[in-house]
Amino acid sequence: MSKCIPDGSGPSAVMGPLFRAPGVTRRRLLEQAALAGAAAAGLGSLLAWGAPAAADTTNPSSPADLDAARKEGTLAVLHGDQEADVVAFLKSFTEKTGIAAQEVRMLPGVALPKLAAEFRTGATDLDVYQTSDAGLMDDLRLQGHVQRYLSPELKGFDRRYKSTPEGYWTAYFINVGTVMYDPRYVRKEEAPKSFEDLLKPEWAHQVGFQDASAGSQYAWWYVLQDVLPADYWDRLAQQKPRAYASSTQMMQDLHSGDLKIGGKVSIFQYPKSVRQHQPIEVIFPAQGTPAQSQVVGILGGTRRSNAAKAYIDYLLSKEGQQRWNEIQGSYSPRSDVSISGLPSLAHVKLLLPTNFARYRSVAEHQKFVKMWNAVVGF
Template sequence: MSLRWIMRGAVALLAVGWGVEMSSAADQALIDAAKKEGSVSWYTALIVNQFARPVAEAFEKKYGIKVDYVRANAGETILRIQNEAKAGRVMVDVFDSFGAPQLEKDGMLTSYTPENARRLPQEFYDPKGFWTASNLYVLTPGFNTDLVPKGSEPKTFADLLDPKWRGKMAWSSNVSPASGPGFIGLVLGEMGEEKGMDYLRKLAGQRIAGIPLAARQVLDQVIAGEYSIALQIFNNHTVISKAQGAPSDWIMMQPALVALSVFSLPKNAPHPNAGKLLVDYIVSEEGQKAFRDADYMPVDPNVPPRDASLRPDGKTFRARYLTPDELDQALPVWGKIYNDIFR
């Protein structure tokens, strides 16, 4: 089965209408309606202390609207929303996840494009209005610098086949872009199906540990010395940990896989206007700078990350970009290959 990959440049495109009403999210009428609701419930995969808590506090200070957040990985968030919808009692107003297309197919999302999304490149918001990108996740290997001295780390796919790494690597076994299945998709997209499958069969001989946890937790185990190398983790997480004194760094293995973290609004949310206002705030210049200051990767091309090397530039650091819709189509295929070869 061939996979279609779309490469995108960093040039901002003009936002155009696609039959979806582009209402002004931050106009006074919406602010007033959101303030009447008084609070907003947010399910997030973002690190609480690093981003969710400070952004919630900034939003509360700006609008006087209380933010209640719950952190979970993408799969847990999607399952929770599905269960709430089936029970007829949706508890969340806004969420960030890779799984928006799945909920869209189930008719569980509200179409809304925030005003602040207009200034972003067109590929960073859904033309149907079901998601708006907030930040980029650049997926690369990471490693423990105490166990793998700088300069000795594997730098290419071929290097990962070196017998010295056998039994020393780990990745998430979840079906997501930040996991073994995500790595499989990257390899197939880069090498093609025949060569890619041959490579993956050889890689299976390296006895990579499949951990049923989020990529952040896999990296934590590597930092703790359980493994030397984590495959398919968020490169900015290594920077965050390194700044806190951890033996952590990332590898500019090319290409990287870049996935969009997106915000969406569920149908029948208890505080729909507050949810819309929070999404607009997230993609505003102020919200994008909050991502930068937390060492995340803003989607706004005019707000570069503090460590510019983290963001692929298409020259010294090459990447493959996938939208949530493309991931939704491809992940089941990658997951099956993972089960067939690596389980």
């Protein structure tokens, strides 16, 4: 079962009914992204998020009761991933555990205002949150809206992929934001090798990025702002790059020749193109390639605590990590999981967000949304 607020990235005709808020426009979504950034950064504290969920009195080490979980009702997983990937993974989860589950797809810029509204009422129908913005998830933790669960699977993860203290959120895949192009339309010798190459005249109107509602686009900008020259963003805006609601939309234009360069494309699009027998090349710029942890946690106030714990256990297990990252085509934070078909990161310099206080701050989010909307023409 699935729900989504469509952004053109999912196979909606296949995945079932779609739900769109009346009167929602792209500009409105981007305005919501700015509000979400402010709320998630702690602006107004309880005014932004509402009162914390009632304290969970259970031991965070208490395991999931699978018999009870199967009687709790359908688990609701809020996420911003590729819809078809989550549907496939939930099918595996249900087959493994006997627990019914549905997915609700919203990018962070849409999900955060919804969560804030629900938290203010003191109730939510959502149980688990998977997000591309670890900073926003950490703010939910600080505001008391994430339930701590010390899954036995946490031992398989390095501490840099877990909340502090651990148990509130954990990375379930590493999203690397690469540059991509289709060699049918761009020759290898002329393809950009660095971020500065994206400023060449031949790429005017021909570079694509995601819009400001995407958490991965924020992370991309966040790590590069201290690497690239201060005037880089003004020069990039002069190129008039094109904004996309999803990397899937961007890939469709790359493979049709309508767009020449994907300026920031999530790495999981690479194996997807290969599986579809579409030519694709990936570039890891020498200055470093932005990456961020996609994280998962249990929302405070969940009415399906056992089902949520069982989901966390499965997603973070070696079996679950192998299944998820094979479906999506992404890197696992677990060292004992290897996914075939992905480019090696052995000689790649990854740029990961650090300093969570700054990463989740209202100033950084507002700065990004205002600047990025100007860059892509919103």
